[in-house]
Every structure is written in structure tokens, then in C-alpha cells.
Amino acid sequence: MADSYSQTNLLSIRNLTKRYGALTAVDNVSLEIRPGEIFALLGVNGAGKTTMIGCITGMISRFEGRIEVAGYDVRRDYRVTRQLVGLVPQELNFDGFFPTAETLRYQGGYFGERGNRERAGLLLETFALAEKARENTRKLSGGMKRRLMVCKALMHQPALLFLDEPTAGVDVDLREELWNYISGLRDTGTTIVLTTHYLEEAENLADRIGIVNRGRLLRVDSRDNLMRAFGRRWIEVRLSAPVPSGLLERLDDLHPETPARDRLRISFSESAHHASGDGAPVKRLMQAIQNAGLEVETL
Amino acid sequence: MNSSHPTYAGNLQSEGDQTIATSRTDDGAPAPAAEAAARRHIAAVERRALGNRGWRGTWMLFRRELARFMKVAGQTIVSPVLTTILWFIVFGYSLGSRLDEIQGIPYVDFLVPGLIMLNLINNSFLNTGFSLFISKIHGSVVDVLLTPLTPLQLIIGYTAASLLRALIIGGLIWLVAGLMGASTLHNPAFTLTFMILTSLAFALFGLVVSILAEDFDHINLFPSFLLMPLTFLGGVFYSLEMLPPPWDSISLVNPILYMVNGLRYGMTGVSDVPVGFGLLLVAGSVAVFGATAAYLLATGKKLRE
Numbered sequence: 001m002a003d004s005y006s007q008t009n010l011l012s013i014r015n016l017t018k019r020y021g022a023l024t025a026v027d028n029v030s031l032e033i034r035p036g037e038i039f040a041l042l043g044v045n046g047a048g049k050t051t052m053i054g055c056i057t058g059m060i061s062r063f064e065g066r067i068e069v070a071g072y073d074v075r076r077d078y079r080v081t082r083q084l085v086g087l088v089p090q091e092l093n094f095d096g097f098f099p100t101a102e103t104l105r106y107q108g109g110y111f112g113e114r115g116n117r118e119r120a121g122l123l124l125e126t127f128a129l130a131e132k133a134r135e136n137t138r139k140l141s142g143g144m145k146r147r148l149m150v151c152k153a154l155m156h157q158p159a160l161l162f163l164d165e166p167t168a169g170v171d172v173d174l175r176e177e178l179w180n181y182i183s184g185l186r187d188t189g190t191t192i193v194l195t196t197h198y199l200e201e202a203e204n205l206a207d208r209i210g211i212v213n214r215g216r217l218l219r220v221d222s223r224d225n226l227m228r229a230f231g232r233r234w235i236e237v238r239l240s241a242p243v244p245s246g247l248l249e250r251l252d253d254l255h256p257e258t259p260a261r262d263r264l265r266i267s268f269s270e271s272a273h274h275a276s277g278d279g280a281p282v283k284r285l286m287q288a289i290q291n292a293g294l295e296v297e298t299l
Numbered sequence: 300m301n302s303s304h305p306t307y308a309g310n311l312q313s314e315g316d317q318t319i320a321t322s323r324t325d326d327g328a329p330a331p332a333a334e335a336a337a338r339r340h341i342a343a344v345e346r347r348a349l350g351n352r353g354w355r356g357t358w359m360l361f362r363r364e365l366a367r368f369m370k371v372a373g374q375t376i377v378s379p380v381l382t383t384i385l386w387f388i389v390f391g392y393s394l395g396s397r398l399d400e401i402q403g404i405p406y407v408d409f410l411v412p413g414l415i416m417l418n419l420i421n422n423s424f425l426n427t428g429f430s431l432f433i434s435k436i437h438g439s440v441v442d443v444l445l446t447p448l449t450p451l452q453l454i455i456g457y458t459a460a461s462l463l464r465a466l467i468i469g470g471l472i473w474l475v476a477g478l479m480g481a482s483t484l485h486n487p488a489f490t491l492t493f494m495i496l497t498s499l500a501f502a503l504f505g506l507v508v509s510i511l512a513e514d515f516d517h518i519n520l521f522p523s524f525l526l527m528p529l530t531f532l533g534g535v536f537y538s539l540e541m542l543p544p545p546w547d548s549i550s551l552v553n554p555i556l557y558m559v560n561g562l563r564y565g566m567t568g569v570s571d572v573p574v575g576f577g578l579l580l581v582a583g584s585v586a587v588f589g590a591t592a593a594y595l596l597a598t599g600k601k602l603r604e
Contacts, residue, residue: 005341020604036329036337057445060604070341079447083348084341087445093438097367109359110446112351152442159341187333189340208327222327 007071010035010160010191011056016065018051018215025051026063027215033160033193038186040202040223041195043212049195050090052212053162057087069160083111086158090165090195092145094137100124100148101133104155111156123151126181143174150178154185161185163194167201179204203227234267235282240295247292254281262297264289353452360448360456368426368464375464379422380471383414387476390536401538402569404482411476411483412563413535416497418472419465420526420555423498426461428505428518435509435602444603450596454506454589461502462495469494483566490565496581497558501526503588510595510602529555534563539571554580 011033018026026048033039041049054060056067058078067074069081095103101120108116124130127147132140140148146169153161163182167175182205186192196202202209203223210220219226242261254266268281289296329337368375387410395406402409434440443453476483483490504521512518533555539547550556551572561577564570570577595601 003339003342004335005338005345010337010341034329034334035341036334037327038329054604058603059441059444061599062604070345079351079353079449080345080348082445082447083351084344085445087441089438089441091438093441095434095439095442096437097370098363102366106359106363107442109362110356110443110448112347112353112355112447157340157344159337159344186329187336189333189336191337191341207329224327 005035005070009033010070011193012066012068013052013056014066016052016055016063016067018048018055018060018063025215026055029065029215029217031210031217031220033191035191036186036189037207038182038192038194038205040206040209041193041212042197042199042202042209043195044197047212048215049212050164051215053087053164053193053195057085057162058082059087083156084159086153086156086161088146088149088153088161088163088166090168092142093149094140094145096136096138098137099134100129100137100140100151103137103148104151107152108155113156116155119155120151123154127151143170146170147174150181158190160191160193163192165195165197167196167198175201234265235285235299236263236265237285237289237299238263238297239289240297244292244294247288247294250288250291251285254284348447351447353448356446356448357452357456360443360453361459364426364430364457364460365463367430368460375422375426376467376471379418379468380475383418383472384475386414387411387472387479391481402540402571404567404569407476407479407481408483408567409538409563409569410536411473411481412566413530413533413559415469415472415494415566416533416555416559416562417527417530417535418468419494419498420501420530420558421522422468423461423465423502424505424508424522424526425518426464426505427457427502428509428512428521430460430509431457431506432509432512432515432518435512436515440602450593453596454503454592457506458499458502461505462498465498465502466494469498485568486565490562493558493561493565493578493581496578496585497562500581500584500588503585503592506592507588507595510592510600526555529553530559532556533559534571535559554584557581 009032011031013029013031016026016029017024029052041052043049051060055063056069056074058074058081061075069084072080072084074081098106101117101124104120104123105116108119113119121130121133124133127150129140129144129147129151132144137145137148146166150163150166166178166182170178179201182192182194194201194205206223208220208222209226211218211226221229236259239262243258243264247264248256248258251266254268257265259265264285266281266285286296328334387407391407391410395410398406400406431440434443448456473483508521509518532550533553534550539550539556542550557572557577557580560570560572561574561581564574564577
């Protein structure tokens with residue numbers, strides 16, 4: 001067998017439909033995932049993202065259509081595809097019987113892996129859980145349980161990792177660490193599909209984004225194309241006096257617009273909106289207005 | 300998380316946007332380096348997957364199940380053994396000494412197989428039932444369902460541990476009873492075969508019930524309202540000959556009667572009912588519950604959607 005996978009796509013979904021009675025949770029979805037990319041399924045809760053992932057990972061076995069991972073059918077060749085795929089489910093789960101390190105060793109073992117003790121230790125350290133290695137999983141906080149779930153999914157070193165709402169209920173610090181980790185994981189060879197309802201998360205991480213609504217995949221495009229189309233925020237202020245030209249020059253790189261003589265409007269990306277420090281657009285706008293000796297009448 | 304552990308953070312050279320800039324391109328295609336790393340990784344996992352027959356995973360599932368009940372051995376092993384020894388002392392010695400021989404053997408000897416059967420049935424059922432059901436409740440059953448293990452391998456992993464628990468308990472009671480003077484070594488090979496088959500049947504039954512169960516009551520229902528009464532009425536403490544009509548005839552439809560008597564035959568050589576039928580019944584139960592469990596796991600009913 002070759003040392004390098006040669007097909008174009010790692011995951012191929014053809015006309016996937018999943019019905020629950022009258023409800024069509026996933027409606028004729030086709031999608032290809034390339035090796036080495038980070039793909040985000042973006043959509044509100046209940047859009048069908050988790051159902052799609054369930055069909056690929058084997059949690060849902062009755063569906064219409066065809067799903068292949070590395071050319072293997074997820075139903076017929078599940079023994080191969082489940083080894084290729086890893087899943088971090090959205091719902092927090094825990095075992096309750098074993099300490100974290102032991103849980104991880106069993107998890108790797110189920111996949112026939114060796115060296116689970118070392119790998120568990122490394123993952124626990126990477127995810128800042130090393131000091132909880134001997135603690136029962138029941139006693140971990142919510143954030144720790146989520147990190148443990150990521151560790152569990154990584155124990156068998158999957159080639160395609162699914163993260164279902166990886167940062168739901170996670171605080172800001174941990175979220176950024178997780179993002180960094182996810183991009184690092186991709187750089188070392190793991191292809192990643194994540195679901196999220198945060199545009200910001202998709203924008204920060206993904207190479208390509210698929211927008212899901214009511215079970216349908218409405219649009220798949222590169223992050224940059226989609227962001228140009230959707231991912232903008234804007235702010236408009238009415239000032240106490242007409243906008244002076246010096247102010248516009250100072251904000252030149254934010255491309256300010258003046259819909260009226262006393263109105264100033266800037267738009268910026270989702271990620272810039274969440275940036276902190278003096279570079280943040282809203283902060284710069286306010287600073288510039290203040291420096292010009294003007295006041296904001298309405299926002 | 301990433302900065303101090305470069306092993307997994309891999310090519311991360313700096314934090315934040317710069318990292319992203321190095322690993323993705325404008326048109327949404329992964330950067331060539333990331334794609335090449337991914338292609339190597341996929342090929343490596345595919346090779347491992349094709350070489351994995353699942354038996355090591357089955358062994359790990361068995362080890363996990365074994366570790367689970369051993370962690371709470373006070374409840375799962377010591378408690379049933381102690382309780383049974385108490386019964387044995389109370390019924391076998393204090394009350395039994397007032398009874399004559401039953402079917403030509405001392406009452407103590409008559410009692411031991413029944414008490415062992417009661418424990419085999421309860422513990423093999425509860426071990427698989429409780430373990431799988433609680434992981435359903437906690438959601439951690441996905442950890443097992445997402446593995447490459449086949450339905451047969453899942454069944455083996457779960458039931459082998461149950462079987463072992465039942466045999467440890469049965470063996471301990473047998474041993475203690477022997478030390479206290481009970482004579483129960485009529486046919487050890489038949490005894491062991493019968494113990495294994497019965498435990499397997501109820502381990503598989505527990506697996507089926509836990510897959511179908513939707514709350515704890517469903518798991519507790521069977522031991523309390525079905526297994527315990529049928530076992531008690533199945534001749535643990537008495538011989539059919541001691542029952543007045545029509546109860547002696549009605550008892551014959553109780554399947555556990557044949558199991559108790561089968562084990563009693565193996566240990567003491569006496570039985571109220573044909574032993575061959577008992578053996579057939581437990582073997583048949585293994586087949587029926589095994590096939591049901593395999594069907595449920597293969598179709599994913601109640602576990603996968």
C-alpha cells in the first residue's frame with residue numbers, strides 16, 4: 001500500500017437524506033472534504049449538522065444516500081471507516097467508573113492501538129489535564145470533561161476528526177486554546193470537520209465553510225468568499241457636528257463611509273470585531289471621535 | 300496548551316493569525332504542506348485499520364468490564380457471597396437440621412446448587428445490564444459504538460466479563476459450602492458446563508434488556524419481579540415432591556426450575572426433572588438471547604438511530 005493517500009477527497013457524501021417520520025433532518029446533501037482541510041458546517045441549532053455527522057461516524061445507520069471515507073463505505077466497511085474517523089460529540093459524556101487516564105487507555109485499546117499509556121499521558125498533558133489523570137471522570141468540571149472528550153477522540157489518531165460544537169459552553173481562554181490546537185492538529189496531518197453556530201469560529205478556523213439550514217447545505221465556499229458575502233458587522237454613529245475630513249483620514253484603513261454629513265459608518269469582519277486592544281475597530285472609532293473633540297449623539 | 304508541547308502543536312510556529320496564514324490559502328484549499336501531511340496520515344491509519352481484526356479491542360472491552368466490577372467488588376462480589384453464606388447457615392444448618400434428607404441427600408447439599416444458581420442468574424444479568432445501561436445514561440456508550448468492534452465482538456467483550464463475575468461468585472459459594480461440609484462434587488464437568496451456559500444466557504439477556512431499557516426501572520424490574528420469584532419458585536429451597544397438586548405441575552412451566560435442577564444434578568446427582576432438557580433449555584437460551592443481542596447491535600436499534 002502506498003505511503004500517501006492518493007484520491008482527491010477524503011470524505012465523499014452523495015445525496016444524503018435522513019428522515020425522522022415527517023421531519024427531514026438532512027435533505028439531499030452532497031459534500032466532499034479534501035485531505036488536510038478544516039471544514040466548518042455553519043448553521044443554527046437544529047439545522048441538521050449533528051445528524052449529518054452521526055451518519056458519517058456510525059451513530060446513525062439508517063439513511064438514504066452514500067457516504068465514503070477514503071473510498072470505504074461507512075456502512076459496509078465500517079470497521080475501516082471508524083478507525084479513520086474520530087468524533088468529539090456535542091453532548092458532554094463521562095464514564096463515572098474510571099480515572100481519566102484509565103478511560104483514555106481503554107479508548108485507545110478498543111481501536112487495537114498500542115502505546116496507549118504514553119499517548120494518554122501526552123494528551124492529558126497537552127490538554128492541561130495531567131493533574132487530573134488519577135481523578136474520576138465524574139469529578140471533572142464541564143470544561144475539563146469537554147477536553148477529555150477531545151483526548152478520547154484522539155486516542156486512536158484518526159485521520160478525519162469531527163468536532164461537534166467544540167466550543168459550546170467553553171470559556172473564552174479555553175476556546176482560543178482549542179482553536180490553536182485544532183489548527184496545529186491539522187498542520188500535523190489531521191483533516192477536520194467542525195460544526196458551529198458561531199460565524200466567528202468558522203471564520204477563525206476554517207478553510208471552507210458550508211452553510212446548513214433546515215437540513216440543506218445551502219452554500220459551500222472558501223472562508224474568504226463567504227466572509228466577503230456575509231461576515232461583516234457595521235456600526236454607524238451620529239455625531240454632534242458634521243464629520244471633519246481629518247477624522248476620515250485617520251480612519252482611512254477602516255474604509256469609513258458618510259451616509260449623511262453628521263453620520264459615520266464603518267464595517268469590519270467578524271474576527272476584527274472580537275479583537276481586543278487598540279486595534280479593535282470600534283475602539284479606534286470611538287478614540288478618533290473623542291480626539292476630534294466630537295461627541296456621539298446616537299449609535 | 301500548544302506553546303509548551305510542540306509535539307502535537309506540530310508546525311505551530313507562533314500563535315493566532317500567523318499560524319492560520321501559514322496553513323491555509325485564499326481559495327480555501329489546504330496549504331500543500333498540510334495536505335501532504337494529511338495524505339501520509341490517512342495512508343498510515345488506513346494501513347492500521349486494514350490490519351485491525353478487532354480482537355485486541357474486544358480484549359480491552361473485556362478488561363474494562365472486568366475492571367469496572369472489580370472497582371466495586373464490595374457490591375458486586377463480596378456482598379452476594381456473604382448474603383448467600385448467611386442464607387446457607389440459616390436455612391441449611393439451623394432449619395435444615397430439623398429436616399430429613401431430601402431425595403436421599405442432606406438438605407445442606409440440596410440447598411447449595413439452588414443458592415449458586417440464584418447468584419449466577421442475578422449477577423450475570425445485572426453485570427451486563429447495569430454496565431451498558433449506565434453508559435447509555437451517561438452518554439459514554441458512544442465511546443464503544445464508534446469503535447470498529449463488530450456486534451459479535453461487543454457481545455463477547457460484555458458477556459465474558461459477566462460470565463467471569465458469575466463464576467467467581469458461584470465458585471466462592473461452592474468453595475465456602477464445601478469447607479462447611481457440603482458435598483457437591485458429583486459431576487464437576489457437568490456442573491461447570493451448566494454454570495457457564497446459564498451465566499452466559501442471563502448475561503446475554505441482561506445485554507438485550509439494557510439495550511431496550513429506557514430507564515432504571517426496566518433494569519430493576521427483571522431481577523425483582525421475574526428472576527427472583529421464578530428462582531425461588533424454581534425449587535431453590537424445596538423439591539417438587541414437597542409441593543401439593545396442582546403446584547407441582549404448574550411449576551413445570553418455570554424455566555428456572557430446570558436450571559436449578561440441572562445444577563443440582565451436577566453437584567449432587569439428584570434432580571426433579573429430566574437433566575437433558577435443562578441442558579437443552581440453557582443452550583437454547585444462549586442461542587436465542589445471543590441472536591437477539593446480535594440483531595439489536597447489528598441494526599443499532601435503541602443505540603444508534
